[in-house]
Amino acid sequence: MANDRVFSALADPTRRQVFDRLRHGPKPVSVLAKGLPVTRSAVSQHLRVLKDAGLVADQADGARRIYRIDPKGLAAVRVWFDGFWDDALVSFKAAAERTARKEKSKW
Amino acid sequence: MVGLAIAPVRKSVRVAAPPAHCFKVFTTDLFHWWPKSHALHTGLMIHSEIEPFVGGRFYARFDDQQEINTGFVTVWEPPKRLLFTWEISEKWKSHPGAGTASEVEVTFHADGSDGTIVEVEHRNFERMGQGGEAMREAVDSAGGWSRLLELFAGYSDQSYPD
Numbered sequence: 001m002a003n004d005r006v007f008s009a010l011a012d013p014t015r016r017q018v019f020d021r022l023r024h025g026p027k028p029v030s031v032l033a034k035g036l037p038v039t040r041s042a043v044s045q046h047l048r049v050l051k052d053a054g055l056v057a058d059q060a061d062g063a064r065r066i067y068r069i070d071p072k073g074l075a076a077v078r079v080w081f082d083g084f085w086d087d088a089l090v091s092f093k094a095a096a097e098r099t100a101r102k103e104k105s106k107w
Numbered sequence: 108m109v110g111l112a113i114a115p116v117r118k119s120v121r122v123a124a125p126p127a128h129c130f131k132v133f134t135t136d137l138f139h140w141w142p143k144s145h146a147l148h149t150g151l152m153i154h155s156e157i158e159p160f161v162g163g164r165f166y167a168r169f170d171d172q173q174e175i176n177t178g179f180v181t182v183w184e185p186p187k188r189l190l191f192t193w194e195i196s197e198k199w200k201s202h203p204g205a206g207t208a209s210e211v212e213v214t215f216h217a218d219g220s221d222g223t224i225v226e227v228e229h230r231n232f233e234r235m236g237q238g239g240e241a242m243r244e245a246v247d248s249a250g251g252w253s254r255l256l257e258l259f260a261g262y263s264d265q266s267y268p269d
Binding site for chain 1: 116128
């Protein structure tokens with residue numbers, strides 16, 4: 001499931017940091033890696049995972065690649081909430097009706 | 108960068124109980140129905156509720172006595188309407204700014220003599236991300252994406268244990 005990939009991609013703190021840096025705009029790996037306590041190749045690995053999850057996209061710019069946030073991954077966030085509220089409302093309906101019956105039987 | 112608009116999530120359910128009852132169950136009795144698996148904290152959830160006033164907390168208490176806020180009530184109109192912000196960490200307190208929160212509106216419409224249509228709209232997801240005027244202010248604070256990501260990381264830890 002696409003959402004599983006999104007969640008596991010974001011579960012790693014360094015990967016979240018890399019992703020977070022793209023908030024401000026597209027960047028090459030060299031810029032993304034600056035100030036992070038991991039090597040540039042580790043950052044590239046993280047970017048690959050984010051890309052597989054649909055969270056970032058990249059394009060070639062001469063010899064280097066420029067990474068940016070991919071809105072499709074954000075759509076997955078919405079899909080997650082969609083399912084979440086489905087579950088929550090089923091549970092809510094059951095609780096509300098159960099307690100309503102109890103109250104009625106008291107009358 | 109291009110601002111991203113994310114469509115709201117809209118859900119509705121018909122409940123065989125009057126609006127006032129549904130409103131109470133949704134808020135005061137939250138603990139009895141809110142999916143336990145979606146806690147923002149490890150440990151056992153022992154209580155949760157939406158406090159019955161504007162500014163009230165949507166929070167959960169855990170067996171280590173920690174209380175984690177999901178959000179705050181911004182509209183309290185029983186038995187018809189409820190609006191709360193959707194926050195994801197206690198950092199909210201030190202970084203006030205509703206501009207980075209998504210929000211949830213819940214409405215309760217009577218349906219027949221003994222029924223209620225409950226509608227939930229979870230909207231403004233994009234506020235948590237980039238784009239939007241308010242987000243610009245929060246972008247360098249602990250808000251924005253970091254929070255959203257912590258949220259998903261938290262859920263993810265719960266849902267996909269190693």
